[in-house]
Amino acid sequence: MKYTLTILAIIALLLTSCNSEPTLQKYFVEKSEVKDFMKVDIAPSIINTSKLTLSAEEKTALASLHNINVLAFKLNGKNNAEYEKEKTIVKTLLKTDHYDELIKFNNGTMGASVNTKGEGQNIDEFVVFVNEADNGFGVVRVVGKDMTPNNVMTIVSLLQKSEMNIEQLKPLKQMMMKSKM
């Protein structure tokens, strides 16, 4: 009896801990309002296809892409401690939030990793994490449904063909400008 109780308690604990586990999505929401952070949401409409006639393949590829969220942390010379802290948080989130790491590289001052979530080749989420010792770090979350490698390739080629709706990128651009000033 005692054992079953303890086992039950452990199971209950495990379940609740699963639910309250921090996710990258929650992190995005939490930090979007915080100082030093900046969040930009990009809709797939950034790929301006009005002038193009799309093939069926290109259409499915575009449909697999839902939205893109960018969260950036800007270094300003005073927030080094926060930078290190938040960087570690993102790194652990990528591990605990069940992402598969595809590639990672780092050359001392700059590092980047590409992570995915999804079954087999049907990827529901891409996360690109870039950090640079002088500028800060950025997390790009590409959310969609069944983004296969081929769909991704098609989208990349579409990006080259189409004109981008730069409007949506304005906040990011402004941030870059600020950092130069």
Added chain:
Amino acid sequence: MKKITITKNKKFKLCTMKNLFIAFLFTLLPSVFFAQTTAFDKYEDNPAINTVIVNKKMFQLMGEMKMDPKDKNAQQYINLVKKLESLKVFTTESGKISKDMKSTVDNYLKSHPLDELMRVTEDGKAIKIFVKSGATTSSIKEMLMFIEGGGPKDSTVVMSLTGNFDLSELSVLTDKMSLPGGNAIKKASKK
């Protein structure tokens, strides 16, 4: 009555102990699998070391990409990529870390005996390649390359490649990716 409950309790205890033990083993199991690769993981987040890590999932995804069926090189490449599991390259120019890498490689070779495939000296650098053979002699499960650099401009490289591939296929990889010590691997794969 009392006696019965005691024996029951004992049985119950034994049973749960056994279960616990099995559960414990299962929780440990993954860490045992991961332990194989952790020898070099400590180098991943060091600013003095350049790292490139490509994981199995990436190779799987790359293998799914459509390539021109007429392009023989690309097809060979895809075929090889599907058989790979992980690629790790660590490069450093720091003398201190070079020494540490050397001892880590030595230790790794002690705990995971690999066959020395070849040893060359190229431009004053000693290149050593070790392999673990699979079912046949030419099939390889793991390859470890160590290039010991001497000075500050000569970087030390540790490269680990795992999967289940053929030695002769490797030249395709060195052609496509600019891997360090590509020449040495090419020579090795022609043997």
